[in-house]
Amino acid sequence: MPDDFKAEQSSGVNYKKxxxxxxxxxxxSADASYLRFDLGSGASETTISGITVESNGKTAVIDQNVFSETVRLxxxxxxNVSDGIALTAEKEDPYLVWNTENWGIAKLVKDSLWLRYLLVKILACVVLDIILIVALKAGKKLIVLPKEVYQNRKLLWNLSKNDFKTKFAGSYLGIIWAFIQPIVTVVVYWFVFEKGLKAGGINTRAGIDVPFVLWLVAGLVPWFFFQDALNGGTNALIEYSYLVKKVVFKISILPIVKVVSALFVHxxxxxFTxxxxxxxxxxxxxxxxxxxxxxxxxxIMVLGIVYATCAIVIFFRDLTQVINIVLQVGMWMTPIMWNIDTMELSPVLITIFKLNPMYYIVAGYRDALINKAWFWENAPxxxxxxxxxxxxxxxxxxxFKRLKIHFADVL
Structure with missing residues (x-):
């Protein structure tokens, strides 16, 4: 039985009368094994009755004999009295500890969620089937692009280097700004969570066995690349509009130029990590x-997204603002700043979070650097x-292919 019950895991009620x-x-928590019940700081008499457990609309009444089986007084x-359990506190810091394994909490939670689990599994199967069908139909398109990249590899490399160099052209520090901003962001988040909010004592850091700054950086570094590549790639055709209007130029490599440029910083x-x-x-x-x-x-993932966004933004310029909002929300929903494994969230909500493809990437970086787990260990x-x-x-x-014929006219 644990002795390290923590104050931040507790809640209390004050009696006014x-x-x-x-x-x-x-x-x-559904997996809680022990429950500590404190009775104030002095002598008192308390009667407990009508103990029930509720999960997702289902309620179970705990038998009084089971509830009275304490492991520590x-x-x-x-x-035991007719109307419940009488507790008499005698001295300072009175409390008792129950073993909740016999309360049937786990079974109650399982019974209350079986329909949700079933619906999630059915939905997952349908989504995977749709994904597989679309992937098979798009197979030919997936083969054409690598050929174009290989044929124009020298041009792609030169354009990527030039894009990286000219991004901060004219500023005094030049390309150094590409590294300063992310570093400052890391320092700010580290200071806020580690020092300001005392992350060591709250759920943000719960379950983290390494210094918080290491855990934070492992999540922020891939996100910085995703953010930079998505923003840059979305505006690739607009920025290189003079190349888009050239008849003989392979404009399909322009989004790749921006993603490769972001890769240099990554x-x-x-x-650095x-x-x-x-x-x-x-x-x-x-x-x-x-x-x-x-x-x-x-x-590969961000490149696929960028091919769509860079084509659409030409006709719908507000898309850049939409993407900025999505990135702001996505940074907190991935999750990067908090540990999803220790949050008291429903299994359905956790599944929704994990459907975010960036969750796989961020968790993968942490598996590679912290948890020491191979990517194939999480095969599904x-x-x-x-x-x-x-x-x-x-x-x-x-x-991209369907809208390409209109690019030169609109730009």
Missing amino acids: AGTEKTLEYTV QEVKQN VFFVV LVLYSAYHYYPDLYTLQIVYYTFAMF LTLYFWLLTAVLFGIGTMI
């Missing part, structure tokens, strides 16, 4: 090599990510 009945309601005497931050981890004595190993895999996965999520990426890529290239 002695001798009156009061209904107490507490939220208890601290300065408390307990007696490589720097991956190196490894140096930071080494400073805390977390050295690179074989698991760390998975960063290459997750970077490639993110590259890996399969889902690549099927979804194939669909995004197929839809993106299809939209």
Whole structure:
């Protein structure tokens, strides 16, 4: 039985008038094994009756004999009476601890959620089937693009380098600004959560076994790349409109130019991350090599999205503002700043969070750097990510191809 019951995990009710009945309601985790009940700071007499457990609309009454089976009594005497359980507190800090494993909480939660689980599984199967069908139909389009990239690889490389260099042309510090802003962002978030909000004592950091700054950086670094690549790639055709109007130019490589340009900064931050981890004595190993895999996965995913957004934004310029809002919300929904594994969320809500493809990437970076887990150990999520990426890529290239003939006229 644990002795480290924490104050931040508790909730309390103050009695303003002695001798009156009061209904107490507490939220208890479904996997909780022990429950501590404190009776104030001095002598008192309390009677507990009508104990029930509720989950998602289903209610179960706990038998009084089961409820009275305590595993610890601290300065408390307990007696079964006709209308409940009488507790007499004698000295300072009286409390008792119950073992909740016999209360049937887990079974109640399972029974209350079986329909939701079934619907989620059915929906997941339908979504995967749709993704697979779209991916198969878009198979030919997925093959054409790599050929164009290979044929124009030198041009692509030169344009990407030039784009990276000219992004901050004219400023005094030049390309250094590409690295300053993300570093400042990391420092600000670290200070707010670690120092300002005392993240070490709240759910934000619960379950994190490494220094918070390491856990935070592992999530922010891939997000910075995704954000930079999506913003830059969306405006690729507008920025290079003079090339779009050229008849002989392969405009399909322009979105790739922006994503590769963002990749340069990402490589720097991956190196920065490894140096930071080494400073805390977390050295690179074989698991760390998975960063290459997750970077490639993110590259393909964001490229598929960018092919759609860069084509649509020409006709709907407000899309850039929509994307900025989505990125702001997405940063908190991924999640990057908080640990989803320790939050008291319903299984359905957790599943929804994990359907976000960036969750797979962020969790993957943390698996490679912190948890030391291989990507194939989470086969269902890996399969889902690549099927979804194939669909995004197929839809993106299809939209790009159909709207391409109008680009020069609109620009």
